[in-house]
Amino acid sequence: xxxxxxxxxxxxxxxxxxxxxxxxxxxxxxxxxxxxxxxxxxxxxxxxxxxxxxxxxxxxxxxxxxxxxxxxxxxxxxxxxxxxxxxxxxxxxxxxxxxxxxxxxxxxx
Amino acid sequence: xxxxxxxxxxxxxxxxxxxxxxxxxxxxxxxxxxxxxxxxxxxxxxxxxxxxxxxxxxxxxxxxxxxxxxxxxxxxxxxxxxxxxxxxxxxxxxxxxxxxxxxxxxxxxxxxx
Numbered sequence: 001x002x003x004x005x006x007x008x009x010x011x012x013x014x015x016x017x018x019x020x021x022x023x024x025x026x027x028x029x030x031x032x033x034x035x036x037x038x039x040x041x042x043x044x045x046x047x048x049x050x051x052x053x054x055x056x057x058x059x060x061x062x063x064x065x066x067x068x069x070x071x072x073x074x075x076x077x078x079x080x081x082x083x084x085x086x087x088x089x090x091x092x093x094x095x096x097x098x099x100x101x102x103x104x105x106x107x108x109x
Numbered sequence: 110x111x112x113x114x115x116x117x118x119x120x121x122x123x124x125x126x127x128x129x130x131x132x133x134x135x136x137x138x139x140x141x142x143x144x145x146x147x148x149x150x151x152x153x154x155x156x157x158x159x160x161x162x163x164x165x166x167x168x169x170x171x172x173x174x175x176x177x178x179x180x181x182x183x184x185x186x187x188x189x190x191x192x193x194x195x196x197x198x199x200x201x202x203x204x205x206x207x208x209x210x211x212x213x214x215x216x217x218x219x220x221x222x
Contacts, residue, residue, distance in 0.1 A: 041213035087151050099151035
Protein backbone atom coordinates (compact mmCIF):
# COMPACT_ATOMS: atom_id res chain seq x y z
CA UNK A 1 0.00 0.00 0.00
CA UNK A 2 1.30 3.42 -1.01
CA UNK A 3 2.73 5.53 1.83
CA UNK A 4 0.99 8.82 2.47
CA UNK A 5 3.01 12.01 2.19
CA UNK A 6 2.02 15.33 3.70
CA UNK A 7 1.74 18.08 2.83
CA UNK A 8 1.09 17.66 -0.89
CA UNK A 9 2.76 20.99 -1.58
CA UNK A 10 4.51 23.72 0.34
CA UNK A 11 5.71 27.19 -0.61
CA UNK A 12 8.55 28.74 1.36
CA UNK A 13 10.71 31.83 1.32
CA UNK A 14 14.43 31.22 1.04
CA UNK A 15 15.84 30.60 4.52
CA UNK A 16 12.65 29.12 5.99
CA UNK A 17 12.33 25.57 7.31
CA UNK A 18 10.11 22.74 6.07
CA UNK A 19 9.03 19.33 7.29
CA UNK A 20 7.72 16.61 4.98
CA UNK A 21 6.05 13.58 6.48
CA UNK A 22 5.69 10.04 5.20
CA UNK A 23 3.49 7.45 6.90
CA UNK A 24 2.57 3.88 6.16
CA UNK A 25 -0.08 1.45 7.34
CA UNK A 26 2.41 -1.43 7.09
CA UNK A 27 5.47 -2.35 9.13
CA UNK A 28 8.58 -0.94 7.51
CA UNK A 29 12.15 -2.10 7.11
CA UNK A 30 13.45 1.11 5.68
CA UNK A 31 12.48 4.49 4.32
CA UNK A 32 14.13 6.11 1.32
CA UNK A 33 14.03 9.79 0.41
CA UNK A 34 14.56 11.18 -3.10
CA UNK A 35 14.26 14.59 -4.72
CA UNK A 36 13.14 15.10 -8.31
CA UNK A 37 13.43 18.36 -10.18
CA UNK A 38 11.01 19.05 -13.00
CA UNK A 39 11.84 17.04 -16.12
CA UNK A 40 14.70 15.22 -14.44
CA UNK A 41 15.27 11.84 -12.83
CA UNK A 42 14.93 11.34 -9.07
CA UNK A 43 18.11 11.75 -7.04
CA UNK A 44 18.83 9.81 -3.87
CA UNK A 45 18.96 11.81 -0.63
CA UNK A 46 19.15 9.22 2.15
CA UNK A 47 17.94 5.91 3.50
CA UNK A 48 16.87 5.17 7.05
CA UNK A 49 16.83 1.65 8.39
CA UNK A 50 14.88 0.02 11.22
CA UNK A 51 16.15 1.17 14.58
CA UNK A 52 14.69 4.64 14.81
CA UNK A 53 17.78 6.34 13.48
CA UNK A 54 18.18 9.85 12.32
CA UNK A 55 20.36 10.93 9.42
CA UNK A 56 21.38 14.11 7.77
CA UNK A 57 23.79 15.90 5.56
CA UNK A 58 24.18 19.59 5.04
CA UNK A 59 20.85 21.10 6.09
CA UNK A 60 18.66 18.15 5.16
CA UNK A 61 17.96 15.51 7.77
CA UNK A 62 15.41 12.79 8.38
CA UNK A 63 14.05 10.62 11.16
CA UNK A 64 12.37 7.22 11.16
CA UNK A 65 9.98 6.08 13.85
CA UNK A 66 9.35 2.41 13.12
CA UNK A 67 6.74 2.04 15.88
CA UNK A 68 4.62 4.77 14.34
CA UNK A 69 5.59 3.64 10.82
CA UNK A 70 6.50 7.20 9.99
CA UNK A 71 9.41 9.17 8.65
CA UNK A 72 9.96 12.90 8.45
CA UNK A 73 12.31 14.90 6.24
CA UNK A 74 13.58 18.19 7.66
CA UNK A 75 14.91 20.98 5.46
CA UNK A 76 16.42 23.86 7.41
CA UNK A 77 17.32 27.30 6.09
CA UNK A 78 16.00 26.30 2.69
CA UNK A 79 17.88 27.30 -0.44
CA UNK A 80 16.53 27.87 -3.94
CA UNK A 81 18.24 24.64 -4.99
CA UNK A 82 15.98 22.67 -2.63
CA UNK A 83 13.00 23.23 -4.91
CA UNK A 84 11.53 20.09 -6.43
CA UNK A 85 9.29 17.19 -5.57
CA UNK A 86 10.30 15.01 -2.65
CA UNK A 87 9.36 11.35 -2.64
CA UNK A 88 9.53 8.84 0.16
CA UNK A 89 9.80 5.15 -0.63
CA UNK A 90 9.00 2.52 1.96
CA UNK A 91 10.39 -0.97 1.93
CA UNK A 92 8.26 -3.66 3.50
CA UNK A 93 8.90 -7.24 4.53
CA UNK A 94 8.57 -8.37 0.91
CA UNK A 95 11.54 -6.12 0.02
CA UNK A 96 9.39 -4.10 -2.36
CA UNK A 97 9.92 -0.35 -2.48
CA UNK A 98 6.59 1.47 -2.66
CA UNK A 99 6.71 5.20 -3.40
CA UNK A 100 4.54 8.00 -2.06
CA UNK A 101 2.82 10.47 -4.39
CA UNK A 102 5.35 13.19 -3.60
CA UNK A 103 5.49 16.59 -1.92
CA UNK A 104 6.10 19.58 -4.16
CA UNK A 105 8.40 22.15 -2.56
CA UNK A 106 8.63 25.64 -4.02
CA UNK A 107 11.25 28.03 -2.66
CA UNK A 108 10.84 31.71 -3.45
CA UNK A 109 13.66 34.26 -3.16
CA UNK B 110 31.36 6.72 -16.18
CA UNK B 111 28.08 7.23 -18.01
CA UNK B 112 26.04 5.93 -15.05
CA UNK B 113 22.60 4.76 -16.20
CA UNK B 114 21.57 5.42 -19.79
CA UNK B 115 18.23 4.82 -21.48
CA UNK B 116 17.32 4.40 -25.11
CA UNK B 117 15.26 5.96 -26.67
CA UNK B 118 14.57 9.28 -24.95
CA UNK B 119 11.17 9.73 -26.58
CA UNK B 120 8.88 7.52 -28.62
CA UNK B 121 5.39 7.69 -30.09
CA UNK B 122 3.57 4.40 -30.70
CA UNK B 123 0.22 3.47 -32.11
CA UNK B 124 -2.05 1.19 -30.12
CA UNK B 125 -1.03 -2.42 -30.65
CA UNK B 126 2.55 -1.71 -31.70
CA UNK B 127 5.46 -3.20 -29.81
CA UNK B 128 8.73 -1.75 -28.66
CA UNK B 129 11.71 -2.39 -26.41
CA UNK B 130 13.29 0.10 -24.04
CA UNK B 131 16.95 -0.41 -23.30
CA UNK B 132 18.65 0.42 -20.02
CA UNK B 133 22.41 0.17 -19.56
CA UNK B 134 24.57 0.78 -16.49
CA UNK B 135 28.35 0.80 -16.15
CA UNK B 136 28.58 0.68 -12.35
CA UNK B 137 28.60 -3.12 -12.03
CA UNK B 138 25.36 -2.99 -10.03
CA UNK B 139 23.53 -6.21 -9.30
CA UNK B 140 20.05 -4.74 -8.97
CA UNK B 141 18.16 -3.05 -11.75
CA UNK B 142 14.62 -1.68 -11.85
CA UNK B 143 12.04 -0.40 -14.28
CA UNK B 144 9.57 2.22 -13.05
CA UNK B 145 6.80 4.20 -14.65
CA UNK B 146 5.81 7.68 -13.54
CA UNK B 147 2.48 9.18 -14.51
CA UNK B 148 1.88 12.95 -14.33
CA UNK B 149 1.76 14.24 -10.78
CA UNK B 150 2.35 10.81 -9.31
CA UNK B 151 5.11 8.86 -7.71
CA UNK B 152 7.08 6.02 -9.20
CA UNK B 153 5.57 2.59 -9.59
CA UNK B 154 7.78 -0.47 -9.91
CA UNK B 155 7.10 -2.55 -13.03
CA UNK B 156 9.77 -5.26 -12.86
CA UNK B 157 13.14 -5.65 -11.25
CA UNK B 158 16.19 -7.88 -11.41
CA UNK B 159 18.50 -9.01 -8.63
CA UNK B 160 21.20 -10.23 -10.99
CA UNK B 161 22.04 -11.42 -14.46
CA UNK B 162 19.47 -13.90 -15.75
CA UNK B 163 16.88 -13.11 -13.05
CA UNK B 164 13.73 -11.01 -13.14
CA UNK B 165 10.79 -10.46 -10.81
CA UNK B 166 7.44 -8.70 -10.92
CA UNK B 167 6.90 -5.40 -9.21
CA UNK B 168 3.78 -3.48 -8.40
CA UNK B 169 2.40 -3.01 -11.96
CA UNK B 170 3.84 -5.74 -14.22
CA UNK B 171 0.86 -6.40 -16.52
CA UNK B 172 1.47 -5.60 -20.18
CA UNK B 173 5.26 -5.56 -19.80
CA UNK B 174 8.05 -8.11 -20.09
CA UNK B 175 11.71 -7.80 -19.15
CA UNK B 176 14.99 -9.57 -19.73
CA UNK B 177 18.43 -9.34 -18.12
CA UNK B 178 20.72 -11.37 -20.35
CA UNK B 179 23.77 -9.30 -19.43
CA UNK B 180 24.52 -7.78 -16.05
CA UNK B 181 24.81 -4.28 -17.46
CA UNK B 182 21.59 -4.31 -19.51
CA UNK B 183 17.93 -4.48 -18.54
CA UNK B 184 15.33 -4.49 -21.31
CA UNK B 185 11.67 -3.56 -20.96
CA UNK B 186 9.28 -4.77 -23.64
CA UNK B 187 5.77 -3.73 -24.54
CA UNK B 188 4.24 -6.41 -26.74
CA UNK B 189 1.01 -4.61 -27.62
CA UNK B 190 1.04 -0.99 -26.51
CA UNK B 191 -2.10 0.57 -25.04
CA UNK B 192 -2.89 4.26 -24.36
CA UNK B 193 -2.80 3.47 -20.61
CA UNK B 194 0.91 2.81 -21.02
CA UNK B 195 1.57 6.43 -21.91
CA UNK B 196 4.02 7.46 -19.23
CA UNK B 197 7.62 8.34 -18.41
CA UNK B 198 9.69 5.23 -17.86
CA UNK B 199 12.71 5.32 -15.58
CA UNK B 200 15.35 2.69 -15.22
CA UNK B 201 17.44 2.53 -12.06
CA UNK B 202 20.22 0.42 -10.63
CA UNK B 203 21.71 -0.17 -7.21
CA UNK B 204 24.50 -2.17 -5.64
CA UNK B 205 22.08 -3.87 -3.31
CA UNK B 206 18.52 -3.36 -2.13
CA UNK B 207 19.30 -2.18 1.35
CA UNK B 208 22.24 0.01 0.39
CA UNK B 209 19.61 2.43 -0.65
CA UNK B 210 20.86 4.66 -3.32
CA UNK B 211 19.29 3.87 -6.62
CA UNK B 212 20.84 5.62 -9.59
CA UNK B 213 18.29 6.65 -12.18
CA UNK B 214 18.53 7.04 -15.92
CA UNK B 215 17.20 10.20 -17.61
CA UNK B 216 13.87 8.59 -18.50
CA UNK B 217 12.00 7.65 -21.67
CA UNK B 218 8.83 9.53 -22.56
CA UNK B 219 6.37 7.19 -24.26
CA UNK B 220 3.17 8.35 -25.92
CA UNK B 221 0.72 5.70 -27.11
CA UNK B 222 -1.95 6.97 -29.48
